[in-house]
Amino acid sequence: MASYYRRKNGTYCVRVSNGTKDGKQELVSATYKPPKGFTEKEIQCGVKEFAELFEASVHNGLYTPGQRNKQVINTFGMTVRTFATEHYFKSIESYLSPNTVRFYRAVIGDIIIPSFGNIRLSDITSKHLQALIDYLSTPGSRADKNDGKPLEPSSVKRYATAFSSLMTEALRMGFIEENKLRNGAVRYPKIKRVPVKAYDREEATAFVEGLANESPKTRALLMTAILMGLRRGEIIALKWEDIDLRNYTLSVNKSAYKEKGKAQALKSPKSLNSVRTVYFSEFYAKALLEWRAEQDAEKVSAGTSWHEQDFVFTGPMGDMMSLYAPTEICAQYEARAGLRHLKFHGLRHTCGSLLANNGMDLETVKAVFGHESIRTTEQYLTPYDASKRSAAELIAGIVTRTEKEVAA
Numbered sequence: 001m002a003s004y005y006r007r008k009n010g011t012y013c014v015r016v017s018n019g020t021k022d023g024k025q026e027l028v029s030a031t032y033k034p035p036k037g038f039t040e041k042e043i044q045c046g047v048k049e050f051a052e053l054f055e056a057s058v059h060n061g062l063y064t065p066g067q068r069n070k071q072v073i074n075t076f077g078m079t080v081r082t083f084a085t086e087h088y089f090k091s092i093e094s095y096l097s098p099n100t101v102r103f104y105r106a107v108i109g110d111i112i113i114p115s116f117g118n119i120r121l122s123d124i125t126s127k128h129l130q131a132l133i134d135y136l137s138t139p140g141s142r143a144d145k146n147d148g149k150p151l152e153p154s155s156v157k158r159y160a161t162a163f164s165s166l167m168t169e170a171l172r173m174g175f176i177e178e179n180k181l182r183n184g185a186v187r188y189p190k191i192k193r194v195p196v197k198a199y200d201r202e203e204a205t206a207f208v209e210g211l212a213n214e215s216p217k218t219r220a221l222l223m224t225a226i227l228m229g230l231r232r233g234e235i236i237a238l239k240w241e242d243i244d245l246r247n248y249t250l251s252v253n254k255s256a257y258k259e260k261g262k263a264q265a266l267k268s269p270k271s272l273n274s275v276r277t278v279y280f281s282e283f284y285a286k287a288l289l290e291w292r293a294e295q296d297a298e299k300v301s302a303g304t305s306w307h308e309q310d311f312v313f314t315g316p317m318g319d320m321m322s323l324y325a326p327t328e329i330c331a332q333y334e335a336r337a338g339l340r341h342l343k344f345h346g347l348r349h350t351c352g353s354l355l356a357n358n359g360m361d362l363e364t365v366k367a368v369f370g371h372e373s374i375r376t377t378e379q380y381l382t383p384y385d386a387s388k389r390s391a392a393e394l395i396a397g398i399v400t401r402t403e404k405e406v407a408a
Contacts, residue, residue, distance in 0.1 A: 002051035010034065012047045016055045030054050049122065049177070056174025078175055080124065080166070081117035084108050088169050097267055098259045107162040111136075121170050125180040130187065133160055137189045153189040160188070198350040199342060201358075207350075210337040211287075218329055220291035221313055225326070225344065227284050229351035229369050232344055233257055234274075236321050237266050238312040240292070245285055250278045252370065258323050266320075274370035288312075 004014040012032040017025055032050040034043040088108075093101055115135075116128055136156045139149060151159070164181050171179040199207060207226060211219040224235050233255035242251040253275050258264045269275050295314065299306045307318040315321050330344040342350070348369075355365050 002055040004032070004047055004051050012050075014047070014051045014054050016051075016058045018058055028058055052177050053175070059174065078121050079118055080121060081113050083121055083170055083175060084113060084117075084166060087173060087175070088166055091169055091173065092165070097257065099257055102259060104162045104165060107159050108166060111159070112163055112166070121167070121176050124167060126186050129160060129163055129181050132163055133186060133188060136160070153191040157188050157191070160186075197342060197346050198353040199340070199346070201354060203340060204350050204354060206337070207334075207339055207347075210333075210339070213337075214333060216287070216291040216294045217313070218333060220287045221326060222330060222333065222347065223284055223287050225330075225347035226351055228278055228280060229348045229355075230278070231255065231348060232323065232326050234269065235326065236311075236313060236323055239310040240312055241310055243288065243312065245288070248280050248282070248285055250280060252276050252278060256320060256323055264320060264323060269370065276367065276370045278368055 002014055002016045004012045006012055011034075013029055014032055015027050015029045018028045019026055030050075032047045034046060038046065089101070089105060092104065096104070112132070115132065116124065119128070133156055136151050136159055137153075150156075167176070167179045167181045170176045204226065208223070211222060214222075221235065224230055224238075225232075228250065230238075230252065234252050236256035237254045238250070238252075242253065244250070252269060254266050255269050255274075256264060257267050291312075298314075298316075299308070299318065302317055305317055309318060309320065311318070311320050313321045315325075327344045330347070331341065333339075334341050352365060352369055355368070356362060
C-alpha cells in the first residue's frame, strides 16, 4: 500500500514497497508536485491518484529504483494516445487473434485517437463512449466517404467494443483505478434482429441425401459442417491426428485464418470454450474413410509434388485448403442439387437449429458448438413455420372441447 507525506516545500513524498532485498523491505519513492492553483481538496485527490498510479507502475515493472520520476509522471495523467501506442497494442497481441488486433488498430488509430487521444485515461467516462456511438450512428461516419449511409447498428456496437477493450486493458495493467465505461449508461442504436438462416428438417434431409451423388471430398466437407456444426476455419484447420475413428470423436483445437496481405495460417480457436471434443456417428465416419482413401490416391498420383501436412481437407497438392473454397463448394453443390441457396455458415446454424428444436438441451448444444454464452446458443431456437402451425393446433386443442366431450 502506497503512503505519502507533505514536505515543507509543498511537494509530497510518495513511498511504495518494492518487496524485500537481503531480508529487508525495499522502499522506492517519487515526488508529487501539486499544480499551481489547486485547492486543498484537488491536491488531496491528486496525490492519492498519483500514489495509486506510482504503486501500479512499480508493481508492473514500469519503474526501476534509481531512475528519475519521468516514467511515473508519464503514468500519472497518461493520455489515451500514449497508452494505446506504447502499451495497449503490445499487450493485446499476446492473446487476441490477428484479425481482431488489426480491427482494433484501425478503429483506435482512425477514430478514437483523433477524437480522444489527448484526454487522460482517468478522465474517460461513458459520455465519451456515447459521443463515439452518436458519431458512428450519423451519416458520413464511414471510412468510405462515397457512402453517406450511417453504420449498421451492429457495426456501431462492434466499433465501440474497441474503446471498451482499450479501457479494460488500462485497468488490468494498473494505469487507471476505475474503468468508468464498465458501468456507464450508454444508448446504442436499436439492432434489428434478423432470424438465423437455416434449412428446415426437410431441406436438411434433402441436402444430406443429395451428397450421395457428390465426390467423397465434397461429401465429407459439407457433412462436417451440417452434421458437426464446425466453423469454416475449424474445418480447414482439421488434421487427421485430430480424428479418432475408433471412438468416433473429433478434437477442435485450432482454426485457420487469413489476414489481408498475408498468407493463410493457423491460430488458437475463437475462445477457450471453442477447444472441445465433438462426437460423430458411424454415418459420418464412413464418409471420412471414403475421402481418406481418395486422398491417399491423390498423394500417390502427385508423388514428390505432394506437400504432406496431415490436413484432412487439402488443396490439389496437399496444402491447407483455402478458406474461400468451402463457400464455393457449398454454393456449387446447392445449385447442382436444386437446393435453396444457403451460405456455408448457414450449415452450422442448421445443425444447431435442428438440435435445439428437436429436444436437445441448450447446455449440450452450447458445449458441442463451443459457445461462450448460452445466449448465443439460444439463437438456434428460432421456430420453423411447421412448428408454428403445430403450436396453433396444439393451443386450439387445449382450450376448446370436441363435440364428443360436449355430448358427454
